[in-house]
Amino acid sequence: MAPLNHILALSVILFGLGAAGFVIRRNIITIFMCIELMLNAVNLAFVGFSRYLGDLSGQIFVFFVIVVAAAEAAVGLAIIIAVERNRQTLAIDEIDSMKM
Amino acid sequence: MIQDYLPILIHMVIVVVLALALMGLSSWVGVRRPTREKNAPYECGIPPVGNAREKFSISFYLVGMLFILFDVEVAFLFPWAVVYKSLKWFGFIEMFIFVGVLFAGYIYIWKKGALDWSR
Amino acid sequence: MSTVQASDFICILPQIILSGFAILVMVFEPFVPAARRVMLGWFALFAVASAGAALAWTSTLPGTAFGGSVEASFFSIFFMALFLLVAALCLLGSFDYLARDHVQHGEYYALILMATVGMCFMASSTELILVFLGLEISSISTYILAGFKRQDALSNESALKYFLLGSFATAFFLYGIAFVYGLSGTTNLTALAERIHAQSSPPIMLWVALLLMFIGLAFKVSTAPFHVWTPDVYQGAPAPVTAFLSVGPKAAAFAVMLRVFLVTFAGEGAVLFWLLWISAALTMIIGNLGALAQTNVKRMLAYSAIAHAGYVLVGLATGGEEGSASVMFYLLVYALMNVGAFLLIAHLAGTGEHWTNIEDFRGLGFERPGVAACLTALMLSLGGFPTTAGFLGKFYLFRAAVGAGLTGLTVIAVVTSVISVYYYLRLVVVMYMQEGTPQAPSAPMPWPLRVALAVCVAGIFLLGLFPGNVLTLAHLAAMPLP
Numbered sequence: 001m002a003p004l005n006h007i008l009a010l011s012v013i014l015f016g017l018g019a020a021g022f023v024i025r026r027n028i029i030t031i032f033m034c035i036e037l038m039l040n041a042v043n044l045a046f047v048g049f050s051r052y053l054g055d056l057s058g059q060i061f062v063f064f065v066i067v068v069a070a071a072e073a074a075v076g077l078a079i080i081i082a083v084e085r086n087r088q089t090l091a092i093d094e095i096d097s098m099k100m
Numbered sequence: 101m102i103q104d105y106l107p108i109l110i111h112m113v114i115v116v117v118l119a120l121a122l123m124g125l126s127s128w129v130g131v132r133r134p135t136r137e138k139n140a141p142y143e144c145g146i147p148p149v150g151n152a153r154e155k156f157s158i159s160f161y162l163v164g165m166l167f168i169l170f171d172v173e174v175a176f177l178f179p180w181a182v183v184y185k186s187l188k189w190f191g192f193i194e195m196f197i198f199v200g201v202l203f204a205g206y207i208y209i210w211k212k213g214a215l216d217w218s219r
Numbered sequence: 220m221s222t223v224q225a226s227d228f229i230c231i232l233p234q235i236i237l238s239g240f241a242i243l244v245m246v247f248e249p250f251v252p253a254a255r256r257v258m259l260g261w262f263a264l265f266a267v268a269s270a271g272a273a274l275a276w277t278s279t280l281p282g283t284a285f286g287g288s289v290e291a292s293f294f295s296i297f298f299m300a301l302f303l304l305v306a307a308l309c310l311l312g313s314f315d316y317l318a319r320d321h322v323q324h325g326e327y328y329a330l331i332l333m334a335t336v337g338m339c340f341m342a343s344s345t346e347l348i349l350v351f352l353g354l355e356i357s358s359i360s361t362y363i364l365a366g367f368k369r370q371d372a373l374s375n376e377s378a379l380k381y382f383l384l385g386s387f388a389t390a391f392f393l394y395g396i397a398f399v400y401g402l403s404g405t406t407n408l409t410a411l412a413e414r415i416h417a418q419s420s421p422p423i424m425l426w427v428a429l430l431l432m433f434i435g436l437a438f439k440v441s442t443a444p445f446h447v448w449t450p451d452v453y454q455g456a457p458a459p460v461t462a463f464l465s466v467g468p469k470a471a472a473f474a475v476m477l478r479v480f481l482v483t484f485a486g487e488g489a490v491l492f493w494l495l496w497i498s499a500a501l502t503m504i505i506g507n508l509g510a511l512a513q514t515n516v517k518r519m520l521a522y523s524a525i526a527h528a529g530y531v532l533v534g535l536a537t538g539g540e541e542g543s544a545s546v547m548f549y550l551l552v553y554a555l556m557n558v559g560a561f562l563l564i565a566h567l568a569g570t571g572e573h574w575t576n577i578e579d580f581r582g583l584g585f586e587r588p589g590v591a592a593c594l595t596a597l598m599l600s601l602g603g604f605p606t607t608a609g610f611l612g613k614f615y616l617f618r619a620a621v622g623a624g625l626t627g628l629t630v631i632a633v634v635t636s637v638i639s640v641y642y643y644l645r646l647v648v649v650m651y652m653q654e655g656t657p658q659a660p661s662a663p664m665p666w667p668l669r670v671a672l673a674v675c676v677a678g679i680f681l682l683g684l685f686p687g688n689v690l691t692l693a694h695l696a697a698m699p700l701p
Binding site: 017022031032036039042045046049052053055058061065072076078079086087095098 | 309347348352355362363366369370371372373375376378379382383386387389390393394397398400404406407450451454455456518662695
C-alpha cells in the first residue's frame with residue numbers, strides 16, 4: 001500500500017506538468033490535454049486523501065470532477081472545432097486577432 | 101525490505117534481455133524480400149484505398165462527444181445501484197429525475213439531427 | 220444518514236424552477252420554428268420571474284437543507300436576487316439583438332438560465348462539492364454563450380480563450396479544495412471552519428491550499444495578474460453575453476470569496492489580508508491604466524471591469540461586517556451600471572457589432588439625445604460621480620477601508636478612480652463635443668431593451684440618492700459574516 005506522501009508527490013508532479021504544459025505548449029489540443037492532466041492530478045489527490053482519512057466524500061468529489069471534466073471536454077472540443085473551421089489553424093499564437 | 105523487490109528486478113532484466121535478443125536475432129538471421137504488396141499498410145488481401153490522413157466527417161466527432169457525455173453519466177448509476185435498496189422510493193424517484201434529464205438531452209440531440217449519420 | 224424532507228426542496232426551489240425551465244426551453248427549441256424562437260426567450264423570462272417569486276417565499280423560511288449543504292440566508296438571498304435581476308436584464312436586452320445578428324436560437328435562453336442556476340448554487344451552498352458544481356455549471360454555460368456566434372471569428376476566439384483559462388483556473392480552485400479536504404477531512408464549509416480553528420498552528424499546506432483557491436477564484440473575477448483573458452473575451456463575446464458574464468459569474472465568485480475567505484478561513488487573516496491587499500492594488504492600477512489606451516468601447520469597459528474588481532477587493536481586504544456589506548452593495552451597483560452599459564453598446568454597435576470604436580459614437584449626442592444621455596449617466600456612474608450609485612458604492616467601500624486602517628490601499632483606490640474619470644468622460648466628450656455623425660445606422664430602440672435600460676438607469680439614481688433600504692439589506696446579509 002503506497003503511503004500518502006508518494007501519492008501526493010505524484011499528484012503534485014502531474015499537476016505541475018499540466019500547468020507547465022499549459023503555459024509552454026502552442027497547440028490548442030495539447031493545451032486542452034494539459035488541463036485534463038491537471039484535473040486528474042486533482043482526482044489522484046482526492047482519492048489519496050480519501051483513503052488516508054478513511055472518509056468517502058473525497059471519492060464522491062472525484063465522481064463529480066470526472067463528470068464535469070467530460071462535460072467540459074465536450075464543450076471545449078466543440079469550441080475548438082468551431083475555431084478550426086473558421087481559421088484553419090490550431091496554433092494558439094495565430095489566434096490573436098484582438099491584440100492592439 | 102529492499103530484497104523483496106529482487107525477483108521483480110530479475111524479471112525485468114530477463115524481459116529486457118529476451119526482448120532485445122529476439123528482435124536482434126530476427127533482424128540478423130531473417131531474410132528480407134520486400135515486394136509492393138508486403139509493404140502495403142495492411143496485408144489482409146484488400147488493396148488500400150485513398151489517403152490514410154483523409155479528414156473525418158464532423159459527425160464522428162459529434163457522436164464521439166455525445167457518447168462521452170452519456171457514457172460518463174452512467175458512472176452515477178453504479179453507486180446508486182449499490183445502495184438502491186436502502187434508499188427505497190426516494191432513490192428511485194431521484195434516479196428517475198436524473199434519467200429524465202438525460203432523456204430530455206437525448207430528445208434534444210435527436211431532434212437537432214446530431215444522430216443523423218447520413219448528414 | 221439524514222432523511223430528505225419537503226423543506227429541503229423548498230430551500231432550493233428557485234434553483235429547481237430555473238433548471239426545470241431551462242430543460243424545457245432546451246427540449247422545445249427544435250420544435251419551435253425559427254421565426255417564433257423569441258417566445259422561448261419570454262418563456263425564460265417567465266422562469267426568472269417565477270424563480271424570483273419562489274425566492275421571496277424561500278426568504279421567509281431561512282435555514283439549511285440537505286444535511287447542511289445548502290442554506291437560505293440573507294446572504295444567499297441577496298446574491299440570488301442579484302443574479303435573477305442580472306439574468307432578467309440580459310434576457311430583455313437579448314431578444315432583438317439575437318434576431319438582428321441572426322443567431323436567434325433557443326439554446327441561448329436555456330444557457331442563461333443554467334448559468335443562473337450555477338451562480339445561485341455558488342452563493343447558497345455551504346458545501347465545497349456544490350460550490351464547485353455551481354461554478355462549473357455557470358462556467359460551462361458561459362463558455363458556450365461567449366462563442367454563441369458560431370460563424371464569427373472573434374466570438375470563437377473569445378470562447379476559446381475563456382474556455383482555456385477558465386478550466387485552467389478551475390483546476391487550481393479544485394486543487395485547493397483537495398488540500399483543504401486532506402487537511403480537515405471535510406468539504407463542508409461550516410465543519411471546515413471549526414476544524415481549522417481547532418488547530419493551533421496552521422500548517423504551510425493550508426496556506427498553499429488557500430493560495431490555490433485564491434488563484435482559481437482570482438481568474439474568475441479577473442483580478443491582476445490573472446486578468447489577461449478579460450479584454451479579449453469581453454471584446455469578442457456578443458455584447459449582451461458580455462453584459463451577463465462581466466457581472467454574473469464575477470459576483471458569484473465574489474460571493475464564494477466572501478464566504479470562504481472571510482468566514483471559513485477567518486483565522487488566516489494575516490496571510491489573506493496581504494494577498495487581497497496586493498491583488499487589489501495591482502488590479503486597480505492595471506485595470507485603470509489599461510483602459511486609458513483603448514480605442515474599442517467593449518475593450519475599454521473590459522479594463523474598467525477589471526478595475527472595478529479591484530475596488531471590490533478593497534472591501535474584501537477590509538473584511539468585517541462593514542467591508543462585506545459594502546462589497547455586496549457595490550456588486551449590485553456595479554451590476555446595474557455594467558449591464559446597462561454593455562446592453563446599450565450592443566444596440567448602438569449595429570448589425571454584427573460592426574461599430575464598437577469610440578470614434579464611431581461621434582455626434583451621437585445630437586443625433587440621438589435620449590440614448591446619449593442614458594450612456595452618459597451610465598459612464599458617470601461608472602466613473603463615480605456624486606448623485607449616482609457608483610459614487611455611493613465607492614464611498615462606502617473606501618470609508619470601510621479607512622475605518623479599518625487601510626489608508627494606503629484607499630489612497631491607491633481614490634487616485635486610480637480619479638484617473639478612471641478620464642476614459643469614461645472621453646466617451647461622453649466624443650458623443651457631445653466632436654463633429655460628425657454616428658457611424659452605425661440609427662435603428663429604433665426595441666422596447667424590451669428600453670425597459671432593461673430604464674431599470675438600470677433608474678436603479679443607479681435611486682441607489683445613488685436613497686441607498687437606505689438596500690444598504691440595510693446588505694448589512695443584514697453581511698451579519699452572519701464575522
